[in-house]
Amino acid sequence: MARYVGPVNKRMRFLGLEVPRKPGKGPRMNSRRRLSPYGLQLREKQKARFLYGILERQFRNYYDKASKDDGSTGDSLLILLEKRFDNVMYRTGMFNTRRQSRQAVNHGHFLINDKKVNIPSYEIKVGDKISWREKSKKSPLFEIATANTKNNDSAKWLSLNKTELSVQINNLPSASDAELEIDTRQIVEYYSRR
Known part of the structure; x- marks a missing residue:
């Protein structure tokens, strides 16, 4: 895709x-x-x-x-x-960006209800349990995710087990959970x- x-x-x-960093030299926004x-x-x-x-x-x-x-x-x-698999993984706080979570999903690092899923657009349902594959727990990405969960909080509609880095979907997100200026x-x- x-x-x-x-x-x-x-x-x-x-x-x-x-923009997270200062912009370079360029046109001013108010002049447009x-x-x-x-x-x-x-x-x-x-x-x-x-x-x-x-x-x-x-x-x-x-x-x-x-x-x-x-x-x-x-x-x-x-x-x-918000129910997209890559977005749910971003909302757990394991990853800094949606792009990073999408790549982790594409590389097949996760299991949903003990089945490997590597489709970022997979629609998450209530009661789904997301966990890391055993093989992926040895990757540097797992260490990064572990460090990120200590600093970040997960969304209210998710339960994150910080020791195993597994996620339980408690209920569906609401529109206010998106926290975006759209x-x-x-x-x-x-x-x-x-």
Whole structure:
């Protein structure tokens, strides 16, 4: 599956997100033109896609699935994105970025209910137990994850066993658990035009 491999900080600055390091010499943000309503909608959609690391077709599929759910389409969309396997591993606090957690999932370091799963878009369910493979516990990544869990807290809807680094899914995430500055209303308006 393809993914964005370009300059991350430049992309974050363009989308109006906080950049972890100081930017280099470049144009000022306030000197840019004011965006049209369509431009604002597009920017919010692109921001969500970039933060979760997914491409347009998959994002559209998530939107279509969310629009069929009862309740708010925007909230349902955020919940679907939060239930992705790579995002759940990021929310445990074992990894610093979603990209890092996605790579760990792709490399097959984890078991879900004692079965190897290496698909980042796998949808987590309530009651799932995620654990490290025995072979992966010898890797340097496991040591990094152990160090990260001491400093970071996991999401409220997860139970993290810090000795084994296993995760139990207690309940589904809510839209407020996303903790992202994404205006889902703009995303819904963007797709309702089409």
